[in-house]
Amino acid sequence: ILNVEQSPQSLHVQEGDSTNFTCSFPSSNFYALHWYRWETAKSPEALFVMTLNGDEKKKGRISATLNTKEGYSYLYIKGSQPEDSATYLCALNSGGYQKVTFGTGTKLQVIP
Amino acid sequence: DGGITQSPKYLFRKEGQNVTLSCEQNLNHDAMYWYRQDPGQGLRLIYYSQIVNDFQKGDIAEGYSVSREKKESFPLTVTSAQKNPTAFYLCASSIDGYNEQFFGPGTRLTVL
Numbered sequence: 001i002l003n004v005e006q007s008p009q010s011l012h013v014q015e016g017d018s019t020n021f022t023c024s025f026p027s028s029n030f031y032a033l034h035w036y037r038w039e040t041a042k043s044p045e046a047l048f049v050m051t052l053n054g055d056e057k058k059k060g061r062i063s064a065t066l067n068t069k070e071g072y073s074y075l076y077i078k079g080s081q082p083e084d085s086a087t088y089l090c091a092l093n094s095g096g097y098q099k100v101t102f103g104t105g106t107k108l109q110v111i112p
Numbered sequence: 113d114g115g116i117t118q119s120p121k122y123l124f125r126k127e128g129q130n131v132t133l134s135c136e137q138n139l140n141h142d143a144m145y146w147y148r149q150d151p152g153q154g155l156r157l158i159y160y161s162q163i164v165n166d167f168q169k170g171d172i173a174e175g176y177s178v179s180r181e182k183k184e185s186f187p188l189t190v191t192s193a194q195k196n197p198t199a200f201y202l203c204a205s206s207i208d209g210y211n212e213q214f215f216g217p218g219t220r221l222t223v224l
Contacts, residue, residue, distance in 0.1 A: 004154065034212060043116075044202070046212035089154070093210060100213075102147075102154035 006103035020076045021106040023090030027071035032093040039086040080110040118216035133188045135203030144186035149200045
């Protein structure tokens with residue numbers, strides 16, 4: 001089982017602050033890196049699927065970067081809003097159906 | 113409205129009883145997955161299915177069984193052989209094994 005680590009485990013930010021968190025993974029056998037947002041009482045929802053080294057993806061105020069050579073991805077949230085409060089999961093796909101390993105998530109709380 | 117559903121939301125069972133968790137999707141996805149979440153841990157893969165009438169063990173399949181008789185349905189049975197069945201169970205589907213996964217709302221199983 002591969003080791004996918006996310007940091008920090010949790011954080012609290014003020015509304016309007018920008019924030020970022022990290023997903024670290026073994027760089028060997030890389031196929032894709034997924035980011036999901038999981039709001040309380042809802043289902044996890046896909047944010048990004050990233051496959052190429054140097055990939056940058058953006059959705060509104062949220063963006064992500066990928067470095068497959070050193071084995072990390074950053075998720076950035078610009079101008080955090082209370083509705084951004086959620087757990088953010090990353091998942092490493094190292095080769096298809098079975099080879100998807102989730103991190104433990106970063107729980108973000110945005111304080112109004 | 114396309115989506116993935118799980119029922120029931122909460123389930124209580126006595127120790128030693130088998131219990132079946134339902135998962136249905138109308139997204140026309142070939143791939144379906146079952147995950148388990150425990151406090152402080154990431155999602156762990158129990159079973160996955162690439163196509164109808166086919167399924168494979170994930171990382172923690174012991175004590176669980178599945179079937180995939182229809183494309184839309186992937187029920188999970190938690191058997192009495194599962195030593196620690198109390199957990200939150202999530203079902204997901206995807207077009208194939210490489211793309212983003214779509215998750216159901218989850219079932220929280222408590223074994224008394």
